[in-house]
Amino acid sequence: MTNSIEVKDLTLNFGAVSVLKNMNLDVAEGEFVVLLGPSGCGKSTLLNCLAGLLDITDGQIFIKGKNVTWAEPSARGIGMVFQSYALYPQMTVRGNMSFGLKNARVPKDEIERRVARAAEILQLEPLLDRKPAALSGGQRQRVAIGRALVRDVDVFLFDEPLSNLDAKLRSELRVEIKRLHSRLKNTMVYVTHDQIEALTLADRIAVMRGGIIQQLAAPQEIYNRPSNLFVAGFIGSPSMNFLHGATVDNGKAFQFGETKVDLAGYEGGAILERSKAILGLRPEHLTIQDQPEPGKTIPATVEIDEPMGADSLVWLLAGSTQMSVRVPVERRLAAGKKVHLKVDITKASIFDTVTEQRV
Amino acid sequence: MASITTNIAAHDAQGAARGPKPRRALSPRNIMLYGTLIVMCLYYLLPLWVMVMTSLKGMPEIRLGNIFSPPLEITFEPWVKAWSTACTGLNCDGLSRGFWNSVQITVPSVIISIIVASVNGYALVNWKFKGSEVFFTILIFGSFIPYQIMLYPMVILLREAGLYGSLGGLVLVHTIFGMPILTLLFRNYFSSLPEELFKAARVDGAGFWGIYFRIMLPMSLPMFVVALILQVTGIWNDFLFGVVFTKPEIYPMTVQLNNIVNSVQGVKEYNVNMAATMLTGLVPLIIYFASGKLFVRGIAAGAVKG
Known part of the structure; x- marks a missing residue:
């Protein structure tokens, strides 16, 4: 498969501040890649570089095998959707969608045809002659997507397109974008800080921090085997439980306070003996039981029980470490009750305390 | 039937209690x-x-x-006399000559200065170049320097350029002196427009002028009205530049008015002086009344983000 986008050693500095550092990223034809990270991590900046809206300091960008590092945004074969929709207020929906085509001197009947097709795909036909001010937030963002659609390009760039919408519309439009991708099979690069969007939409997620891609992998891989402590803590809600302890017995067990957890079955590299290590456990990979099992359970005390509808979240204290466990909603636990948490070691992650990398 | 009446009565009682205190x-x-x-x-x-x-x-x-x-x-004799026959020194053709001079000065000055300043503001916000901030700072600094300081250097510059004493020279002076405040005005307005709009237009393949004319201009009509009022009143009412940079044949209306009012020979014709003054003030007044609403909107729009 050929690569649709290739970023090679991309560096961007704003004055003395380095925003993107030696970034490399390959996106395959038809792939949906999500750039995910906290604000200020450089994800939108990277997207703007791909679009040609920011001049980069060093490196190269290829789109469809063509070096577009210094090409104009309109010459890169991209369509872009913005967070604030960025519709031209004085133009109708039709005018907004055809503006780019008119600039490119596309023949009139061709413009008509493409606008009609985009309107059909996005169900915008009844709105074509309205001004943006007369549209709802969801409709505006659909028009913005339509504006990218009519350009008939191979690469779509989304800059937090759903952040300005309310929760219900957001999930609706999320499904619509996914449907659009499976229908059009375009390459899509999508920036968000919402991990649900990332996990649901992406073929691959690039988790970013401080201008560096921390991990680039499929959503399940990122969720189950986060490459470092930052990714592990950033993905998942509530976030992963981290137990600070040590690996002992030649890496066969994890010592946490008085408790020893057997590490047989751990999926990862060789666990050496480390005087300081972190055991990461997701809330759904723990089960609560009344009886201890040596080497398999951690004793804890129930603090709070939060029913969340489909399931319920129990907050506990293991020693002085706060932990959360997801349990079926029928199971109610009284505060102060002493319980034992059974560890599913095949789904656990161990991190080196110093390098913060997964072992 | 009875229940309907009670309903209405209840409604009335409720209605009476509602609303602000009369x-x-x-x-x-x-x-x-x-x-x-x-x-x-x-x-x-x-x-x-x-x-x-x-x-x-x-x-x-x-x-x-x-x-x-x-x-x-x-x-209405004084009005007619003020317009067409009042004497200033040698010529006795009233304010009419000054009026047409002022029109010839104001129209090009206003148009040129607004066009240049709006493009300046647009470029300073959306097409930042190396040193654009320094350029802007220097420009703004210019608006703090009293005009009087620059009068004499300006006279020399115009003389060297061969424009001294001509209408063109005065138009140039007005355009230059209007630049700092107008550029500031337009820059602030354009920077209050969402940046993503500009980015979207670039992705859509519009260039510098395409974005200016198709996206920015239609969105900034109120700002253009503000600039228009500022410039028309400022340039029309200007006396200093008019008297310094032009010759008697092409004096603007304000200078002409001054000469009529201050002419010393004969009796003081108060009625003619009053009429002449009001004639001179008519143009800015008309501009205010015609575009006052847009003016307020434009000022408010600029005030949100500075």
């Missing part, structure tokens, strides 16, 4: 408030009253001295 029109508070306002209005309108009345009287009636009384016999 106020009497002639409450002491209102009398104080509007009384003060009316007195202030009269105070400010008095000079205008005197001017209009005097300009409609003949000289014999003016000599009677009742400056507040309306004319016994209305005459």
Whole structure:
């Protein structure tokens, strides 16, 4: 498969501040890649570089095998959707969608045809002659997507397109974008800080921090085997439980306070003996039981029980470490009750305390 | 039937209790408030009253001295004389010559300065170049320097350029001196427009002028009205540059007015002077009335983000 986008050693500095550092990223034809990270991590900046809206300091960008590092945004074969929709207020929906085509001197009947097709795909036909001010937030963002659609390009760039919408519309439009991708099979690069969007939409997620891609992998891989402590803590809600302890017995067990957890079955590299290590456990990979099992359970005390509808979240204290466990909603636990948490070691992650990398 | 009546009665009772507390029109508070306002209005309108009345009287009636009384016999003679035959030194063709000079000065100055300043502001916000911030700072600094300091250097510059004493020279001076404040105005307005709009237009393949004319211009009509009013009134009312940079044949209306009012030979024709003054002030006044609403909107739009 050929690569649709290739970023090679991309560096961007704003004055003395380095925003993107030696970034490399390959996106395959038809792939949906999500750039995910906290604000200020450089994800939108990277997207703007791909679009040609920011001049980069060093490196190269290829789109469809063509070096577009210094090409104009309109010459890169991209369509872009913005967070604030960025519709031209004085133009109708039709005018907004055809503006780019008119600039490119596309023949009139061709413009008509493409606008009609985009309107059909996005169900915008009844709105074509309205001004943006007369549209709802969801409709505006659909028009913005339509504006990218009519350009008939191979690469779509989304800059937090759903952040300005309310929760219900957001999930609706999320499904619509996914449907659009499976229908059009375009390459899509999508920036968000919402991990649900990332996990649901992406073929691959690039988790970013401080201008560096921390991990680039499929959503399940990122969720189950986060490459470092930052990714592990950033993905998942509530976030992963981290137990600070040590690996002992030649890496066969994890010592946490008085408790020893057997590490047989751990999926990862060789666990050496480390005087300081972190055991990461997701809330759904723990089960609560009344009886201890040596080497398999951690004793804890129930603090709070939060029913969340489909399931319920129990907050506990293991020693002085706060932990959360997801349990079926029928199971109610009284505060102060002493319980034992059974560890599913095949789904656990161990991190080196110093390098913060997964072992 | 009975239940309907009670319903209505209940509704009425409810309706009576709702809404703000009714106020009497002639409450002491209102009398104080509007009384003060009316007195202030009269105070400010008095000079205008005197001017209009005097300009409609003949000289014999003016000599009677009742400056507040309306004319016994209305005459438009002073207005006609102020416009077409009042003398300034050698020429006796009234304000009309000055009016047309002022039109020839104001129209090109306003158009050129607004076009250049709006493009300046647009470029400073959306097409930042190396040193654009420094450029802007210097430009703004220019608006703090008193004009008088630059008068003499300007005279020399114009003389060297061969423009001294010509209409073109004065237009150039007005355009340059309008630049700092107008650029600031447009820059602030354009920077209040969402940046993503500009980015979207670039992805859509519009260039520098395409974005300016198709996206920015249609969105900034109120700002153009503000600039128009500022420039028309400023340039029309200008006296200093007009008297320094032009020759008597092409004096603007304000200078002409001054010369009519201050001419020393013969009797002081108060009625003609009053009429001439009002004729001169008419143009800015018309601009205000015609575009006042847009002016307020534009000022407010610029004020949100500075």
